[in-house]
Amino acid sequence: MKSERRAALLFLAPALVLLTVFFxxxxxxxxxxxxxxxxxxxxxxxxxxxxxxxxxxxxLIGSSIFWTSFVNTMYFALVGGPLTVAVSLxxxxxxxxxxxxxxxxxxxxxxxxxxxxLVAVSIVxxxxxxxxFGMLNRALDTLGLPQPDWLGNPxxxxxxxxxxxxxxxxxYTMIIFVAGLQQIPEELYxxxxxxxxxxxxxxxxxxxxxLAPTFLFVGIVVAIGQLQIFAEPYVxxxxxxxxxxxxxVMLMYEQGFKFWKMGxxxxxxxxxxxxxxxxxxxxxxxxxxx
Amino acid sequence: MxxxxxxxxxxxxxxCGTRDRGRAGVExxxxxxxxxxxxxxxxxxxxxxxxxxxxxVVVQQIPWTAAHEKLLTAHVGNASPDVAQMGNTWIPEFxxxxxxxxxxxFVAQSKTLDARDYFPGxxxxxxxxxxxxxxxxxxxxxVLFYRSDILAAxxxxxxxxxxxxxxxxxxxxxxxxxxxxxxLMPTNEWEPPVVLAMSNGSTLLTPDGTRGAFxxxxxxxxxxxxxxxxxxGYAPSVSNAQIANLYQQFAQGxxxxxxxxxxxxxxxxxxxxxxxxxxxxxxxxPARDAxxxxxxxxxxxxxxxxxxxxxxxxxxxxxxxxxEPAQQVRFFEVTGDLPARRSAWTAPALVAEPRFPAFRTQxxxxxxxxxxxxxxxxxxxxYDRGEAAARGTTSVAAxxxxxxxxxxxxxxxxxxxxxxxxxxx
Amino acid sequence: MTRRVDTIxxxxxxxxxxxxxLFPLFWMLSASFMTSGEATTFPPHFLPHHxxxxxxxxxxxxxxxxxxxxxxxIVAIAVTIFSVLFGSMAGYAFAKLRFGGKQRIFGLLxxxxxxxxxxGMLPLFLLMKTFGLVNSYWGAIIPSMVTVFGIFLIRQFMLxVPDDLLxxxxxxxxxxxxxxWTIVLPLARPIxxxxxxxxxxxxxxxxxxxxxxxxxxxxxxxxxxxxNLSGEHVLDVELMMAGSVxxxxxxxxxxxxLQRFYIAGIMQGSVKG
Numbered sequence: 012m013k014s015e016r017r018a019a020l021l022f023l024a025p026a027l028v029l030l031t032v033f034f035x036x037x038x039x040x041x042x043x044x045x046x047x048x049x050x051x052x053x054x055x056x057x058x059x060x061x062x063x064x065x066x067x068x069x070x071l072i073g074s075s076i077f078w079t080s081f082v083n084t085m086y087f088a089l090v091g092g093p094l095t096v097a098v099s100l101x102x103x104x105x106x107x108x109x110x111x112x113x114x115x116x117x118x119x120x121x122x123x124x125x126x127x128x129l130v131a132v133s134i135v136x137x138x139x140x141x142x143x144f145g146m147l148n149r150a151l152d153t154l155g156l157p158q159p160d161w162l163g164n165p166x167x168x169x170x171x172x173x174x175x176x177x178x179x180x181x182x183y184t185m186i187i188f189v190a191g192l193q194q195i196p197e198e199l200y201x202x203x204x205x206x207x208x209x210x211x212x213x214x215x216x217x218x219x220x221x222l223a224p225t226f227l228f229v230g231i232v233v234a235i236g237q238l239q240i241f242a243e244p245y246v247x248x249x250x251x252x253x254x255x256x257x258x259x260v261m262l263m264y265e266q267g268f269k270f271w272k273m274g275x276x277x278x279x280x281x282x283x284x285x286x287x288x289x290x291x292x293x294x295x296x297x298x299x300x301x
Numbered sequence: 302m303x304x305x306x307x308x309x310x311x312x313x314x315x316x317c318g319t320r321d322r323g324r325a326g327v328e329x330x331x332x333x334x335x336x337x338x339x340x341x342x343x344x345x346x347x348x349x350x351x352x353x354x355x356x357x358v359v360v361q362q363i364p365w366t367a368a369h370e371k372l373l374t375a376h377v378g379n380a381s382p383d384v385a386q387m388g389n390t391w392i393p394e395f396x397x398x399x400x401x402x403x404x405x406x407f408v409a410q411s412k413t414l415d416a417r418d419y420f421p422g423x424x425x426x427x428x429x430x431x432x433x434x435x436x437x438x439x440x441x442x443x444v445l446f447y448r449s450d451i452l453a454a455x456x457x458x459x460x461x462x463x464x465x466x467x468x469x470x471x472x473x474x475x476x477x478x479x480x481x482x483x484x485l486m487p488t489n490e491w492e493p494p495v496v497l498a499m500s501n502g503s504t505l506l507t508p509d510g511t512r513g514a515f516x517x518x519x520x521x522x523x524x525x526x527x528x529x530x531x532x533x534g535y536a537p538s539v540s541n542a543q544i545a546n547l548y549q550q551f552a553q554g555x556x557x558x559x560x561x562x563x564x565x566x567x568x569x570x571x572x573x574x575x576x577x578x579x580x581x582x583x584x585x586x587p588a589r590d591a592x593x594x595x596x597x598x599x600x601x602x603x604x605x606x607x608x609x610x611x612x613x614x615x616x617x618x619x620x621x622x623x624x625e626p627a628q629q630v631r632f633f634e635v636t637g638d639l640p641a642r643r644s645a646w647t648a649p650a651l652v653a654e655p656r657f658p659a660f661r662t663q664x665x666x667x668x669x670x671x672x673x674x675x676x677x678x679x680x681x682x683x684y685d686r687g688e689a690a691a692r693g694t695t696s697v698a699a700x701x702x703x704x705x706x707x708x709x710x711x712x713x714x715x716x717x718x719x720x721x722x723x724x725x726x
Numbered sequence: 727m728t729r730r731v732d733t734i735x736x737x738x739x740x741x742x743x744x745x746x747x748l749f750p751l752f753w754m755l756s757a758s759f760m761t762s763g764e765a766t767t768f769p770p771h772f773l774p775h776h777x778x779x780x781x782x783x784x785x786x787x788x789x790x791x792x793x794x795x796x797x798x799x800i801v802a803i804a805v806t807i808f809s810v811l812f813g814s815m816a817g818y819a820f821a822k823l824r825f826g827g828k829q830r831i832f833g834l835l836x837x838x839x840x841x842x843x844x845x846g847m848l849p850l851f852l853l854m855k856t857f858g859l860v861n862s863y864w865g866a867i868i869p870s871m872v873t874v875f876g877i878f879l880i881r882q883f884m885l886x887v888p889d890d891l892l893x894x895x896x897x898x899x900x901x902x903x904x905x906x907w908t909i910v911l912p913l914a915r916p917i918x919x920x921x922x923x924x925x926x927x928x929x930x931x932x933x934x935x936x937x938x939x940x941x942x943x944x945x946x947x948x949x950x951x952x953x954n955l956s957g958e959h960v961l962d963v964e965l966m967m968a969g970s971v972x973x974x975x976x977x978x979x980x981x982x983x984l985q986r987f988y989i990a991g992i993m994q995g996s997v998k999g
Contacts, residue, residue, distance in 0.1 A: 018902035019823040026816035026872045027831075033869045034838060037846030037853060044849055051674055052714055054377055055399040059718060070710070105740055110733045119985060120744045123751065126981040126988070128931045130949035131970035134956050135754045138963050144766040146753060163540065178747065183992065190993045239842050242933045246953055251489060252540055253688060260844050260934075268938055269370045270678055271377070271398075273848050280845045291840055333942070336958060361942045366957030375941040378851070378860025382942075 045277035054271065067278035077279070079254050080262040081286075083169060087258065088237040088290075091173040095233055096226075099181040103188035104214075118189070122182035129179065133246040136175045137162065140247075165253040172243045172256060180236070184229045191225030192218070227298045234290040238283065259283045329357045330612045332619065333372070333385040336365040338439075338602065341635045342386075342623070349622045356615045369677070376400045381607040384616035386438060389426040389603045394674035396429040402606040403432040407617050414624055418642045422599040422667035429672055435603030436620055437641035439632065441562050442597045442667050443496050444659050446569070448557040449582040451479050460558075460584030462595075464497075464526060467558075467587040471535035474557055482537050484530060485547075485556040488688040489540040491680045492598065493560045498523040499596045499668055501589050506708065510673040511716045513708030515701045523589075524687070524701055531691035538691040548572035551581075560586060562600070566656050567637030583659040599667040601641065639664075675711045682707045751974070758782070758968035765963040781968035791972060793944060794951035801866045801936070801947055802929040808871040809925045810918055816872070817880025818906055822892060832881075838874040844934070851938060865939040866947070870929055876921050879991065883917040884910065920991035923984045927977050948973040 045067055052059040071077045106117050124132065139146050140161035148158035161171040195218065203213045241260040244250055250257035250265075259279060267276030334342045339362035346358045361382065363371050369391060375381045376398060387395070395401050408414045416424060419437055427435040447460050455473040457466060471483035486493040498505065503519035506512065514520060530536045537556075550556065552573050559565075569581060585595035604623060606616045622628060629640035630648040639660060640646060651657055670676055686700040695703070753772075757765040758781055760774040785791040819825075820832050850869060851860070859865035887910060895905045911918070933949045940946055946954070952969050959965055981988060 015823055015902070016825045019819045019825040019828075022815040022819035022823065022902070022906070023831075025812045026877060029812065029868070029872045030835070030838070030874070033850060033853070033871075034841075034843075034846060037849040038841055040849035040853075041845045041847075048714060050714060051373075051394060051398045052718060055397050059714075061717070074710075102743065105736065105743070108736055110729075110736055111740065112737070117740050117744060118989075119982065121747055122985070122989070123978060123981070124747060126927055126931075126977050127751070128949055128952075128970075128973045128977065130931075130933050130953050131754075131973040132750065134952065134966050135750050135970050137956075138757075138765070138966070139750060139753065141766075144770075144963075146749075146770065149770050178750070182747075186989055186992050235840065235842070239844065242949075242953075245933075246956060253692070253694075254685065260842075263844055263847075264934070264938075267848050268374060268851075271373055273852075277845075277848050280842070280848070283842055284845045287840060287842055361944070363942070364954040364958045367954055371941050374851075374938065375861065378855045378939075378941065379858060380861035380941050 041277045041280060044274055045281050047274045049273040049277075050275075051271040053273075063274070067275050068282070070275065071278055071282065076254065076257065076262065080257045080259045080279075081282075083255065083257055084238055084240065084259045084283075084286075086169055087173060087176070087240055088234060090170075091176045092230070092233045092237050094173065095177050095180050095184060095237075096229055098177055099184035099229075100188050100222075102181060102185045103192060104218075106185070107189055107192045118186070121185055124179045125182040127179070129242045130246055132179060133175065133243050136171075136178075137247045140171050162248050163252055165255040168248055168252060168256050172240075172247065175243060175247075176237065176240070180233070184233060187225060187229055187232075188222065191222050195221045223298065227294060230294045231291050234294065235287055238287050238290065259286075326355070327357045328355055328612055328615050329359060330384060330610075330615045330619065331359045331361060331382040333361045333363050333375075333382040335363050335368045335386050335388075335602070338386060338636060338638065339363060341632065344635070345623070345628065345631065349619060352622070353615075353618060356618065358619060373398075376607065376609075379609065381609050383610035383612050384604060384606050384619055386602045387435060387605050389423070389435060389437070389599070389601055390670055390676060390680075392427055392434050392603065392605070393429050393672040393676065395605070396432070396434050397674040400608060401434040402608045402610070402613060403434065404436060404606065404617075404620075405433045408433060408436065411617075411621060413621050418644050420599075420641070420643070420664045420667065422669060423601060423641060423664070426599050426601075426669040426672070427603050435605045436624055438602045438604045438623060439629075439636075439638035440641050440664060441564075441600035441602075441639070442660065442663050443492050443560050443562055443586060443600075444597065444663050445584045445586050446559045446561055446565060447582060447584065448480075448551070448554070448580055450580040451554070451557040454479060460582065461587050462584070463590050464500075464587050465590070468526075468530070468533075468535070471530065471533070471558075475534065480554045480557045482556040483535040483558060485551075485559045486527075486530070486536050487541045488538050488691055489684055491684040491687065494524055494527045494683060494687050495670070495680070496560065496586050496597050497527050499598060500586065500593065502593075504671070506671040506673065506679075506712075509719065510671055511712050511719055513679070513705040513712070515704040515708065521697070521701045524690075525697045527687070528690045528697050528700075532693070536691075538688070540688070552577045563639045563660055564637055566654065581656075583656040585659055585663045594666050595663065597663050597667050599669045601639075673712065673715060675708075675715065678711050679704075679708050682711075751978075754967050754970050754974070757964050758971045760964045762962065762964055765967070781965045782972075784965060785968055785972065789955065790943070791948075791951060791969060794946050794948045795972065797863070797940075797945055798930055798947040798949075800863055802926050804863070804867045805870045805929040806922050806926045808867070809873055809876050810922050812872045813876030813921060814880050814911065814914060814918060815906070816877045818884055818910055820877065820881045821884035822887065822889070822910070823902075835874050835877065839878075843869075847935070847938065854939060860939060861941040861945055863945065866936050866945075869935060870925070870932075873925070876925065879921055880914065880917055883914060887913055916987065916990070919984070920987040923980070923987045924991050927980065927988070930977050 046062060046064060048061050048063050102121055105111060106114055106121070111117070138144070142148060142158065142160040142163065147161065151158045159167055162168050199217050200213055203217050208216065239260055240258045241264065244256040244258055244261055248256045250261055260283065263276045263279040263283070266272045266279060332342070333339070339360060343360040346360060350356060350358060372385065372387065372391070376395065381400065392401070408416060414436065420440060423437045423440050427433055427437065445460055449458065451474060452458060452460055452470060455470050455477065457470045461467040461470045474480050474483040495505065498520045501519045501523040503517065503523060504514055505520065507514050531538050548568065551559065570578070573581065586597050588595040604620045606613055606620070610616055624642070626642055626645040629642055629645040630650070632638060633640050633645070633648065634650050646661060682704055686695065686704055689695045690697055690700045756773055759777045759779070760771065761776060761778050761780065764771055764774060820828060854860050854865045859868070891909060892905055895909055931949065933953070936947045936950050937953070940950060943951065952973055955969055956966055
């Protein structure tokens with residue numbers, strides 16, 4: 012027994028030490044940092060630091076750029092999240108349909124965007140969205156539709172990024188839905204059919220309720236991922252036009268590593284943490300109610 | 302067992318990959334060049350190494366879009382180069398971080414560097430609190446580029462000289478339908494409103510650099526004039542990202558005037574069609590009125606030595622080399638970046654180009670931007686509010702009030718440090 | 727009859743969805759073989775009229791993208807090896823070894839799954855600075871050497887390894903390390919492959935931390951190098967497409983080869999969790 016405990020300690024040591032030093036300690040230190048005004052003057056002279064309590068948070072709440080980034084991030088998550096879930100559920104239902112053939116092929120195709128490099132496909136989409144030369148607007152032109160300046164128009168830029176995110180991400184949640192669908196016993200559908208339920212009723216009364224646990228998991232995973240959006244606006248718009256694509260992580264990056272206002276940036280990061288925690292809790296609660 | 306072997310191989314690769322070893326007996330220095338300049342300087346290094354065989358220069362090319370944050374992170378992370386190119390507006394920031402070496406003693410004893418050979422406004426950007434943190438490498442300022450055929454047709458063959466002429470020329474260009482727009486001032490550039498404000502005598506910040514001076518009439522009036530150019534339809538409120546092909550649009554008469562920098566002289570020559578080449582010219586930016594001089598901002602890049610460098614002597618030798626008039630001319634010929642030294646301006650390539658005298662005139666009356674580390678963020682706020690006002694989502698009065706508010710917030714730490722220093726002394 | 731129509735419609739939708747999904751990747755590949763300027767002509771070319779490798783030559787010979795490729799490979803391979811090794815060790819301990827406070831420690835680790843990594847990034851940078859690891863491969867590798875996700879994944883798998891097997895080995899006098907190395911690891915091969923695939927791909931694609939910690943181009947990974955290039959070469963569509971191909975193709979091919987492990991990982995992480 013004693014040797015087993017010692018062995019366990021040795022087996023756990025590398026993981027626990029690394030996680031403590033390089034993850035948990037920085038998280039705690041991040042909170043401490045957010046209570047100071049650590050900035051580039053501090054780097055020049057360590058005496059140039061003050062404990063400012065919650066001033067950074069107060070400054071955040073009072074600054075328009077923070078609220079802009081907050082609203083943008085929520086817009087991205089609240090529109091992009093459900094859209095991803097809807098598209099991936101539709102794709103999962105199609106692939107899982109009994110009559111569907113070449114399931115493995117379609118699964119691979121739909122999943123391919125997930126493994127691509129975000130930076131690279133953001134660049135590809137930047138050109139696809141080009142107002143004049145982009146393939147999207149050329150397609151719209153052929154159809155006789157108006158051709159907006161996707162990334163240059165403040166009203167559309169975030170939507171354009173959402174489309175990219177849905178394209179990039181729906182395959183992932185699709186796989187989870189397929190797994191969930193396969194766990195629904197076939198007898199339930201047969202019973203529903205005997206009761207005279209059509210396709211829609213079967214979906215509404217069998218598929219959806221039984222997918223509930225999957226929805227919870229998908230919801231949390233998608234929310235956590237989407238609230239951290241950074242690379243797409245960094246590569247495609249740098250936050251513009253009119254700051255309509257500045258996100259919370261981008262604000263943190265710019266304040267922290269561009270202007271070196273580390274205390275302030277740490278406060279942004281913590282607010283993000285709170286938002287993610289809140290999003291997770293809300294979804295857990297909603298699930299409980301049902 | 303094979304797994305362990307793979308691990309060992311990976312560790313080996315890793316440890317080899319992290320540091321390149323230099324040749325024996327040779328001092329290796331690292332130089333960071335930005336964007337195209339970084340590419341070009343790499344071609345000039347062999348000459349330097351021929352002259353100084355004991356020095357080996359490694360050139361790192363850092364793209365302009367990421368240069369500022371990369372230099373900062375490198376300094377904070379103790380991974381800074383020995384010598385680097387740096388936008389001269391960044392120098393106060395790095396000075397505040399105590400990152401740079403004071404070059405005053407070096408310049409004083411140098412046989413080839415002579416402060417009097419440099420444009421005074423440019424030189425001043427490198428001096429913070431009496432210390433000299435950089436040597437100007439090339440200079441940059443904003444002047445007015447214009448379609449000489451169109452401006453001649455509306456009565457200004459030499460370009461508008463004052464704000465009134467600038468607006469009147471624009472009005473006529475639109476009224477006579479000579480262009481779709483008169484002026485191009487991309488809304489994500491803070492330089493045009495700042496240059497106009499400087500012409501109007503604005504210091505942008507209070508003289509000690511602890512508060513904004515944007516509500517003062519010198520700035521507010523210039524800003525109102527700038528915004529008015531958009532509201533009257535003279536300038537389109539578009540950002541750089543929305544301009545598909547600037548040169549094509551200039552040639553096709555989308556706009557006739559453009560406030561921009563010297564690199565575009567080369568670009569215009571390269572990218573405009575041949576039949577356009579005698580139809581464009583440059584002039585100093587319009588002055589407020591006939592009695593005041595035309596003022597523009599002192600931009601450009603300087604060469605700096607990092608305090609943490611262990612090879613400062615070699616780094617300074619590289620600066621001396623790149624500052625030689627002959628090298629300045631050569632650098633100009635490849636990049637089109639204007640030489641920092643007046644003595645290099647006699648080069649045939651500079652004399653032959655009729656668009657350069659406007660720059661030369663302008664450079665004698667340039668002023669440094671406020672020398673505070675927070676400038677970059679304040680400048681961002683200027684174009685941010687400028688863009689909003691140009692698009693009509695805020696008023697001029699609200700915009701300048703907001704600018705003062707933001708500047709005061711950004712400068713709070715600076716006020717604390719200044720007052721603490723005063724308290725100590 | 728309607729059955730037939732349904733099937734045709736179903737496949738029509740599946741194929742249309744597939745084409746839309748693949749189009750961006752197809753266009754990226756196609757444009758990367760075009761001559762400069764061809765991707766912005768009217769009317770548009772869907773395929774290069776005179777296929778050329780000029781963009782790739784420019785990337786590898788002049789812009790030195792091979793170096794970034796090497797950096798990406800070094801960082802991704804190192805992270806993969808370490809995270810599989812340390813993750814399987816910890817996962818094994820949590821699943822099969824008895825020690826006080828096991829549940830509590832494991833529960834504490836799970837909290838990490840909802841903490842966004844950005845929260846610790848600023849202090850982590852300062853920490854790396856004190857270790858002198860800014861602008862080094864180690865700086866990019868160390869924070870990913872262990873992931874809670876990996877520990878979790880392997881623990882779930884190892885719970886299903888029968889205890890009798892381990893007890894028998896113990897009675898034979900085998901050391902705990904020997905049991906882990908010769909009995910548990912071979913059994914766990916599929917899940918190790920899953921974790922390895924996962925870690926390799928996510929490290930290869932990672933952007934924000936490498937962007938922060940790697941300051942010069944001898945250390946840039948592909949995404950960082952690519953983001954930098956895109957700032958300098960906005961107008962060179964074909965060149966940027968070639969750069970995207972170089973970045974995306976390795977992971978895409980790896981995925982196609984190893985997809986059963988990768989997809990298994992997602993299912994494991996979701997269904998059992």
